[in-house]
Amino acid sequence: MIVSIEKCHHCGACVGSCPKNAIFLNDLVLVFSDECNRCGRCVKLCPVGAITMEAKK
Amino acid sequence: MRKIEKDIVVVGAGPAGSMTAKHAAKKGARVLMIEKRQEIGSPVRCAEGISKHWVEEVGITVNNKWVAREVRGAKIKSPSGHTFLVDEKNAGNEVGWVVDRVLFDKALAADAARAGTEIMVKTSATSLIWENGKIAGVRAQTYGEPIEIRAKCVVGADGYESQVGRWAGIDTSLKADDIDTCYQYRLTGIDYDPDYCEFTLGSAAPGGYVWIFPKDEDTANVGIGVQLSKVKHPADPKMYLDKFIAKRPGLKKGQPLEAVAGAVSICAPLDSVSMDNLVLVGDAARMIDPITGGGISIGCIAGMCAGKVLAKGVKANDLSMNTLQEYETMWRDRLENKQWRNWMAKEKLTTLSDETLDKIVHTFSQYGVEKLSVQDLLAVIKRHHPELVKEFEELI
Numbered sequence: 455m456i457v458s459i460e461k462c463h464h465c466g467a468c469v470g471s472c473p474k475n476a477i478f479l480n481d482l483v484l485v486f487s488d489e490c491n492r493c494g495r496c497v498k499l500c501p502v503g504a505i506t507m508e509a510k511k
Numbered sequence: 512m513r514k515i516e517k518d519i520v521v522v523g524a525g526p527a528g529s530m531t532a533k534h535a536a537k538k539g540a541r542v543l544m545i546e547k548r549q550e551i552g553s554p555v556r557c558a559e560g561i562s563k564h565w566v567e568e569v570g571i572t573v574n575n576k577w578v579a580r581e582v583r584g585a586k587i588k589s590p591s592g593h594t595f596l597v598d599e600k601n602a603g604n605e606v607g608w609v610v611d612r613v614l615f616d617k618a619l620a621a622d623a624a625r626a627g628t629e630i631m632v633k634t635s636a637t638s639l640i641w642e643n644g645k646i647a648g649v650r651a652q653t654y655g656e657p658i659e660i661r662a663k664c665v666v667g668a669d670g671y672e673s674q675v676g677r678w679a680g681i682d683t684s685l686k687a688d689d690i691d692t693c694y695q696y697r698l699t700g701i702d703y704d705p706d707y708c709e710f711t712l713g714s715a716a717p718g719g720y721v722w723i724f725p726k727d728e729d730t731a732n733v734g735i736g737v738q739l740s741k742v743k744h745p746a747d748p749k750m751y752l753d754k755f756i757a758k759r760p761g762l763k764k765g766q767p768l769e770a771v772a773g774a775v776s777i778c779a780p781l782d783s784v785s786m787d788n789l790v791l792v793g794d795a796a797r798m799i800d801p802i803t804g805g806g807i808s809i810g811c812i813a814g815m816c817a818g819k820v821l822a823k824g825v826k827a828n829d830l831s832m833n834t835l836q837e838y839e840t841m842w843r844d845r846l847e848n849k850q851w852r853n854w855m856a857k858e859k860l861t862t863l864s865d866e867t868l869d870k871i872v873h874t875f876s877q878y879g880v881e882k883l884s885v886q887d888l889l890a891v892i893k894r895h896h897p898e899l900v901k902e903f904e905e906l907i
Contacts, residue, residue, distance in 0.1 A: 465556055467774035470672035471690055471739070479672070495687070499739055501694040501772040503746025 455496070457484045461504035468496035468505060513658045517543040517629075518825045520649055520662040522636045522675050524551045527793025527810035528668030529619035529628075530569060534818025536627040540825040543660060544620070544628050545651060547635035552616030556773040557807075558695060558732050560708055560724045562607040565808045569815045571622070577615040578608045580725045583706045589872035590713030590865035596876070602883045609708070609724045609732070619811075634658075639665065639678045639789075646679065646788040664821055664830040665789045668814070671774055673795035679786060683797060687740040688858070689778035691719050691804055694748040695734025698756070698765035703731060711755070713868045717741035718861040719804075721755050723762075733762060736775065736804055738861055777801040779854040780847045785839055787831040792817050798846065801854040802885075809846050816841035856885050859903055870896060 462484060469477045469484075476489035477496060484505075496505050519535050521528045524546035536542040548554075559579065566573060584598035584606050599606050624630055634653040639646055640661065648661040667675030676683045703709075709723040718738025725731050735752040742748070756762045776797045784796040792798070793810030800809065817838050824834035863871075874895050880887055893900040 463770065463772035465772035465774075466670070466672040467692060467772060470670070470776075471685065471774055473684055475674075475677050495739075497745055498742045498747075499690065499692050499774060500745060501692050501748040501774075503744075503749070506745070 455486045455490065455492070456506045456508050458504045458506075459483075461502050462500075463502060463504075465501070467501065468499055471495060471499050513656065515543065515658060515660045517541045517660065517662045519543070519664050519666060519821055520545065520660045521628075521666040521668055522649060523547075523668035523670055523793075523795070524620050524630065524632075525616060525668060525670060525793060525810070526619050526807050527795070527798075527814040528666065529616070529623040530811045530814030531666050531668060531790075531792050531818040531821070532623040532628040533570070533619070533626045534815050535821040535825070536623060536818075538819065538822030538826075540822045542623075542628045543631065543662070544623060545631045545634040545636065545649075545653075545660070547633070549633050550613075551620045551630075551632065552613040554771070555612045555769075556771055557612050558722050558724050558734050558804075559610050559612050559726075560607065560722070560805065561610055561807050565812060569811045571619065571811070574618060577611050577618050579611045580609045580705065580727060582606060582609060582708050582725060585708045585710060586704070587872055587875070588709060588711040589869045590711075590715065591869050593869055593873040593876055595872050595880075596707075597880075597883055601880050609726060611726075636669070636675065639675070646786075649675075663788060663825065663828075664835075666817065666821070667789065667791040667795045668793050670794045671776065673791065675789070676784075676791045676795055679789050681781075681783065681786065681791065683781065683791075683795070685776055685778055685797070688718075688738065688861075689776055689801075690739040691736035691775045691777050692739055692742060692748050693719075693734060693736045693771075693773045693775060693804075694752050695732055695771040695773075696752070696756075696765075696767040697726065697730065697769040697771075698733050698762060699730040699768050701729055701731060701733075701765035702761035705729070705731070712872070713865045715755050716751055721752065730768070733765075734771070738777075739774075741861075775799055775804045775806070777804060777854070777857055780843070780850045783839070784842075785832065785835045787835070790817050790821070790835060790838055798842075798850070801850065801857040802860070803853075809850075812845055813842040816845065852885055856903070867899060871899065 521544040705725040719736035820838040
């Protein structure tokens, strides 16, 4: 997952909505853990569109 | 590693946390409340509207420092512009204030401190301490230093993104239908009616609404909530809000002082918000009115219930479910029914077309409503548009 620090408001909306509890807000930086299964909920949830999914390798 | 020992540790210094801390400390419990931010109440993630009727009950003294604006009522707007005016006559105590959360949260934390609560800012919980299969406190970082806070009971008041509940294994997961994704500007230099909170329903905010909550004569919180299941593209909430503002000349000329993002749960009451040596309160316990998205009043009431029960448990030296069951009973007696009812109403409301919403709001504005409750509102629709109410029948 790619987070745009220019767009991110550090609001924590994605943290509380992640079904796998795979997102953490460390100070002002969003971190995704290995638990992330790329379900894409956070991409839609982010009110400002700060999260995108990189293409699968 | 530094160790601190207390009766109760409260994680999160929002309204629900402070209220729990205050009521527990008042009755003699040794309480520590930790807040991960450097400032209680900031940054604000809230539209800041509250009703008045519960404030006295939980022991909050009203102070003009945190009341930004007193409103006369609410305007509910349908997609095509019908307006249903809700005023003190039919909304009674539901009508209220727009507050300043930066100051409101501090006032509540100060009340907790006066009752004997110790507070640590810049301190975030990192995990639960388990001992012999029982919760025995939290590990935390304070100014970067790892510490252990040992307590007989942990209170998870850590908001929408709550970790405490998840660490404990309480299921707080949400369906996409039960999440609103939100965006808000504080706009200044606007032309609008600063005496009413305004709510616009329909496709301007799919599955949610657009709000205008007055802060002063020419400044308001203008925001939107969109149901996650109705989001089609990333950044939809901001896009819908910008579109709404662009269409209203009075708002369009405004300038933003602040932009706020966030999410709110709009789910049915959880099955359980407590276990041996741990309780959840407020947003962390998903205690939010599913119709309005408001959670301050419910969080404070639940916090008061929790605080009182925790104090009893400390005295009896028993913070197992033997004691904590009373918290479940108390908050459910007081709040559960309404959350259920409003969740069911939300499930229906979010399926209605713009045309139907127009009809409903028009009906209210024409015939008026005696009392502002889901039942009374439905009774009015039933009288004038029986065909619309079929799906809602079970709520009447």
